[in-house]
Amino acid sequence: MREIIMSMIDVAMGKVKAQLVFKNINVVNVFTEEIYKADVAIHDGYIAGIGKYSGAVELEMEGKFICPGFIDGHVHIESSMVTPAEFARAVMPRGTTTIVADPHEIANVKGIAGIKYIIEGSENIPLDIFLMLPSCVPSTPFENSGSVLKAEDLLELINHPKVLGLGELMDFPSVISCEKNIINKIVLAKNAHKMMDGHAPGISGKELNAYILPGVRTEHECSTPEEAVERLRLGMFIMLREGSAARNVASLLPAVNDATQSRCLFCTDDRHPEDILNMGHIDNNIRVAIQKGFDPVKAIQMATINAARCYNLQNIGAVAPGYKANVVILNDLESIDIYQVYKKGRLVAENGKALFELRSINDSRMRNSVNIKKLEQDSFVMENISGLANVIGLIPHSLITNKLRLDVIGKDGEYFDSDGSRLLKIAVVERHHQTGHIGLGLVKGMGLQKGAIASTVAHDSHNIVVIGDNDSDMLSAVNHLQSIGGGICITSQGEVKHSLALPIAGLMSDLSLEEVHSKLKIMLDAAYSMGVSREYDPFMTLAFLALPVIPELKITDLGLFDTMQYKFCSLKVEQ
Numbered sequence: 001m002r003e004i005i006m007s008m009i010d011v012a013m014g015k016v017k018a019q020l021v022f023k024n025i026n027v028v029n030v031f032t033e034e035i036y037k038a039d040v041a042i043h044d045g046y047i048a049g050i051g052k053y054s055g056a057v058e059l060e061m062e063g064k065f066i067c068p069g070f071i072d073g074h075v076h077i078e079s080s081m082v083t084p085a086e087f088a089r090a091v092m093p094r095g096t097t098t099i100v101a102d103p104h105e106i107a108n109v110k111g112i113a114g115i116k117y118i119i120e121g122s123e124n125i126p127l128d129i130f131l132m133l134p135s136c137v138p139s140t141p142f143e144n145s146g147s148v149l150k151a152e153d154l155l156e157l158i159n160h161p162k163v164l165g166l167g168e169l170m171d172f173p174s175v176i177s178c179e180k181n182i183i184n185k186i187v188l189a190k191n192a193h194k195m196m197d198g199h200a201p202g203i204s205g206k207e208l209n210a211y212i213l214p215g216v217r218t219e220h221e222c223s224t225p226e227e228a229v230e231r232l233r234l235g236m237f238i239m240l241r242e243g244s245a246a247r248n249v250a251s252l253l254p255a256v257n258d259a260t261q262s263r264c265l266f267c268t269d270d271r272h273p274e275d276i277l278n279m280g281h282i283d284n285n286i287r288v289a290i291q292k293g294f295d296p297v298k299a300i301q302m303a304t305i306n307a308a309r310c311y312n313l314q315n316i317g318a319v320a321p322g323y324k325a326n327v328v329i330l331n332d333l334e335s336i337d338i339y340q341v342y343k344k345g346r347l348v349a350e351n352g353k354a355l356f357e358l359r360s361i362n363d364s365r366m367r368n369s370v371n372i373k374k375l376e377q378d379s380f381v382m383e384n385i386s387g388l389a390n391v392i393g394l395i396p397h398s399l400i401t402n403k404l405r406l407d408v409i410g411k412d413g414e415y416f417d418s419d420g421s422r423l424l425k426i427a428v429v430e431r432h433h434q435t436g437h438i439g440l441g442l443v444k445g446m447g448l449q450k451g452a453i454a455s456t457v458a459h460d461s462h463n464i465v466v467i468g469d470n471d472s473d474m475l476s477a478v479n480h481l482q483s484i485g486g487g488i489c490i491t492s493q494g495e496v497k498h499s500l501a502l503p504i505a506g507l508m509s510d511l512s513l514e515e516v517h518s519k520l521k522i523m524l525d526a527a528y529s530m531g532v533s534r535e536y537d538p539f540m541t542l543a544f545l546a547l548p549v550i551p552e553l554k555i556t557d558l559g560l561f562d563t564m565q566y567k568f569c570s571l572k573v574e575q
Contacts, residue, residue, distance in 0.1 A: 004044065011041060011048040012321060018043045020345055021055030028067035028333070030305040030318050033297045035333075040066055042325040045344030049321055065333050067300050068317050069097025069326035069341065070282040071307035072268055073239050074168070074197065074220045077118065077129075078105035078507045079270035081457075081500075081516050084121030084129060085358040090273075090513040091281040092127055092356075093349035095338050097326040099127065100311055102167035102197070104134030108461050109369050109432070109505040111137070111147030112157070117366055119162055124359050126343040128326075130311070132167035132197050133157055135185050138461050139170050140548050142568065143556035145461035146369065146432035151184035158192045164311055165194035169216060170460075170549045172200040173566060176210040186214045195311065202551070204230060212236060218310065220267050223248055228255035232263055237310045239267040240302070242285040244275045245399050245540050249288045261298055265307040272540065273517035283336045296333050366504045370456060370482045372429055372464065373436035380427050380471040382440050386410045388573040390560060391423060392545065392553045394445030396535035399544045403553035403562060404444060405573055413471060415442055422469065424448055428546050429464040429478055430557040431456060431486075431506070437557040441571060443467060443545070446538060449531035451492035452477045453538055456506030458546040463557045465546045467538075481506075488539055490526055498523045 010016040018041035027038050027050060041053035077087050077099075091099075101122075106114035115133070122129035133154050138145035157163055166189040169175055174182040189196050200211050201221040212234050220239035222228040223246075228238045232255065240249045240256075246269065256264050266285040280287070282303050289299040308317030315323050325345035331337040341349040348356050386409055393402035407418040415423040423442045430437040452468025454477035464481055468474040473491040480489050480496045486506025489499035500519045502509050509516050520539070527538045548554045548561040553569075555561065562569045 008043060008046065008048055011043045014049075014053065018048050018053055018055040019057065021053045021058045022061045022066060022329070023058050025061035025329075026065040027319055028065055028297055028300055030068060030297070030301045031320070033301070035065070035297065040319060042345040045325055045346075046315075047319060047321055047323050047325050050319070061329065064339060065330040066319055067328050067330065068304035068319055068323075069328055069343070070095045070286070070303045071265070071313070071317065072096055072099040072282050073218070073265045073307045073310060074241075074267035074269055075099050075101055076105050076270055077101050077103070078505075079244070080273060080276060080513065081502060081507070081509050082273070082513050083363075083504065083508055083510065084118060085125050085360070086513055088125045088127035089354040089356075089358060090276050092341055092343070093338070093352045093354050094276070094281045095283045095328040095336070095341055096281045097126075097128060097341065097343055098130070098313065098316060100130050100132060100164060102132045102134060104137060104167055104460060105462065105507055106366070106505045107134040107137045107147060107149060108139075109146040109507065110366055111149060112153055113365050114147075114505060115157060117361075117363065119160065120361050122162065126346070126348045126356055128316075129162065130164050130313070131160075131162050132165050133163055135166045135169050135182070135196075136171045136460070142548050142558060142561055143461045143546070144430045144432065144435060144437060144463065144558070150181055151188045154185065154188060158188055158194060163194070165189050166196045168197045168199035168220070169211075170199035172203060172211050175214070176207055190215060198236065199549075201227075208234065220269055222252055225252060225255035228252050229260075232260050236263070238264050240264060240285065240289075241267050241269050242288055243269040244272040244537070245270055245544060249285055250292050253289060253292055253294055256294070261301070262306060264302050265310055266303050273513050273520060277513065277517055283338060287336045290334060290336070363504050363510070367485055369506045370431050370464070370486045371434050372431050372478070372482055373434045375429070375475055375478060377471070377475070379438060380425065380440065380474050381413070382425070382571065384410060385415070385572050389442060389571055390553065390569055390573055392426065392441060392443045392555065394443065394536060394541065399547075399550050401545070401551070401553055403564070406444070408442065414469070417444065422449075424467050424469055425471070425474065426465070426467045426545065426555055427474060428458065428555050428557045429466065431462075431464045435557075439555045439557050439559045441555045441560045445533065446536060446541065447531045447533040448527070448538070451490060451497070451530050453488070453490050453527060453542060454478050454481055455488045455539060455542050456481055456486035456502060457488065457539070457543045459543055460547060461556070462506060463546065465542050467542060488523065490523055490530070492530065498526050
């Protein structure tokens with residue numbers, strides 16, 4: 001260590017040439033919010049100095065900008081539907097050099113083995129992947145997941161060098177009611193001196209105080225400036241999310257000012273292949289903020305040094321002496337036009353293309369995850385529910401649903417609203433332990449006709465969720481997913497029309513992101529041709545209808561769940 005420090009000092013002093021120097025580049029300084037022209041010297045993977053330098057390799061960068069590599073403060077790799085290595089190949093050309101991942105999707109299917117798969121997949125790739133251990137597997141006690149993780153299960157990983165703490169505490173009722181299992185996980189994190197992520201949309205006042213008190217540091221679920229400000233006042237870091245389903249950057253920017261900006265950072269949370277390829281990753285968050293009139297340097301601060309400080313990530317997030325040379329070279333600051341990306345001084349991406357080889361790992365333990373009890377022809381038959389019923393009402397471009405009370409007319413397995421609108425049947429089939437549990441309900445708004453759509457991506461327990469206008473196509477769709485080991489499929493008139501296999505835990509493909517995107521685009525077009533309203537991405541909408549922690553009415557394998565009352569409700573409205 002002594003020799004390394006001394007050699008770096010010699011480079012900083014100009015006594016020894018740096019290995020690499022960017023000449024005449026515009027430095028984006030995240031400490032002083034300045035932009036100024038200088039040379040940037042890089043040696044042994046670190047920034048040695050900024051000023052006037054010579055190097056063994058000198059690159060003329062007149063007119064270009066250098067800023068720190070971008071950091072995603074909260075992401076689920078599984079939502080990209082590809083492996084960690086393939087995810088790295090997709091996001092690094094877009095400027096992301098570090099992510100903080102919460103692997104609770106795969107943990108809900110495969111438990112500790114799933115977390116270890118993500119850890120192994122993060123090794124020997126240029127993307128820095130840090131982890132938050134899933135705190136809520138399952139997310140609530142109102143569903144069946146593939147695994148149940150208690151504090152003692154997380155003990156073996158809490159001190160792993162890639163583990164930063166405890167992931168999003170989405171079961172906030174258990175936190176504020178001092179439920180034993182969640183308190184044990186909080187104590188585990190605190191004893192290990194690790195941080196905790198939050199996930200508590202909608203709570204306020206004393207409940208919010210109680211929730212933050214044990215040391216919950218971050219929140220990525222704010223949807224209004226008022227919600228963000230209340231949490232900022234109580235000491236939280238706020239993440240401005242720009243995912244695929246939830247996009248909050250523009251709506252939360254009014255909460256970001258000179259006093260609060262240092263406590264704000266960016267995340268993507270759940271971002272699908274199409275959006276990564278077409279719009280980008282954290283670079284998209286920055287771009288959205290700039291387009292809304294936000295200062296580019298402040299936006300880059302939120303994508304870099306703010307995230308590093310939030311998670312106590314040492315020596316990243318800035319272009320300064322002693323910091324890792326994880327840097328992005330921009331052609332243009334306003335449009336965040338990325339020219340090159342360097343990781344510890346090594347060129348890893350240029351002009352939108354990754355320049356590194358992917359490493360495959362053994363994923364055999366992650367396969368064969370669809371284990372359902374044999375379905376019968378009447379598995380999706382519902383009781384006669386003609387009359388007043390609780391119906392899931394979709395809201396365009398939102399994860400939130402309405403709890404509708406509709407006068408339903410049922411006839412020959414079809415269901416209609418009193419105004420004649422067709423209602424679709426939805427089912428959640430337990431797929432981990434062959435319990436035979438099937439939750440049944442009705443949905444208004446999607447518009448699918450003469451077919452069914454099914455998926456093993458159903459947050460967070462990832463049972464099979466299927467929606468359709470007839471039982472036969474729903475049955476065919478579920479059976480097909482079992483035959484391919486999980487994925488997404490569309491059936492119509494007794495035939496499987498399209499499918500995407502996701503054999504890794506029923507969540508991820510072994511294909512490239514581009515191949516996954518191509519298949520999904522074909523399937524999306526097919527769904528729209530079958531009447532699905534273009535106000536919805538049917539696969540994304542379906543994935544979140546089984547998540548019983550987001551308002552108002554959701555469905556699990558155990559039945560309809562009222563998230564506002566935090567209890568199950570019957571399909572028929574009880575008079």
